[in-house]
Amino acid sequence: MSLLERLNNDMKQAMKNKEKDKLTVIRMVKASLQNEAIKLQVSELSENDELTVLSREVKQRKDSLLEFEKAGREDLVDKLKAELVILEEYLPKQLTEEELSTIVKETIAEVNASSKSDMGKVMAALMPKVKGKADGGHVNRIVQQHLS
Template identity: 75%
Template structure:
């Protein structure tokens, strides 16, 4: 089942269950995917859908951080709920241990030994962990392994 089909099914279920917040989030995700399709002029691949979902998660995490700093608890709770709904559509996230193993493998494949070669490592690593790990965590772990 494609992501759009899953979103449509979940949207119908949210309507039946009168889950207003979930329905709003699903509609936002669908709109983002459809906007990307219009921009590209074709249907999205699974990887491209994952990119859109990752962007949605990142936007909400950034906003959550800003609202938390500003002391807007009403908006913080709303965003946390939205984030939970969006993350339901993301693939299973890698643990730090799993991520470290992948990073070690990529570092040895590339033959990197210093932070100067971080770009090589990241360019080979990111397609493997796309959507399965937070980019800032990946960056931090790669730096640790190259130190």
Template identity: 75%
Template sequence: MSLLERLNQDMKQAMRAKDKETLSVIRMVKASLQNEAIKLGKDELAEQEELTVLSRELKQRKDSLHEFKEAGRDDLVLKLEDELKILQVYMPKQLSEEEVESIVVETIQEVSATSKKDMGKVMGALMPKVKGKADGALVNQLVQKHLS
């Protein structure tokens, strides 16, 4: 089942259950997916492109969450935390830190990286492998740790 089909199904359930929060998040994600498809000039997005859009939505909310926490906006923090929980349902299972670290070490060996100068080369080869399955900040941190 594609992500769009799953979203449509969950949207119907949310409507029946009168779950406004879930319904709102699903509608925002669907709109983002449709906008991306229009931008790319396609009728339907590939799974990887859908994952990119979902990751972008998650990142935007995480960034906003950080800003709202700093500003002391607890009302908005709670709302965003709920939205993040709903979005996480549609993301692939996240890799553990150990799994990410093993992929990082493997990729460093593949590209024969030896110093921090090779960071771009490593990240370029690594990110497609962990896209949507690991936090980019964690990946970056682990790469720096192994290249120093």
């Protein structure tokens, strides 16, 4: 089942169950997916493109969450945390620290990286492997640990 079909099914269910917050988040994600399809001039997004859009939505909310926490806006913090929980249902299962570390070690060996100056090569080869399954900042920190 594609992401769009899943979103449509969940949207109908949220309407039936009168879950306003979930309905709002699903509509926002659907709008983002449609906007991306228009931008790319395609009728249907690939799974990879859908994952990119979802990851972008999660990242935006995490960034906003940090800003709202700094500003002491607990009302908005709670709202964003609830949105993140809903969005993360649609992301692939996240990699554990050990799984991510293993993939990083394999990728470092593949590109023959030896120092921090090879960081770009490692990240370029690694990110497609973990797309949607791990946060980019977290991946970056692990790569730095292994290259130092």
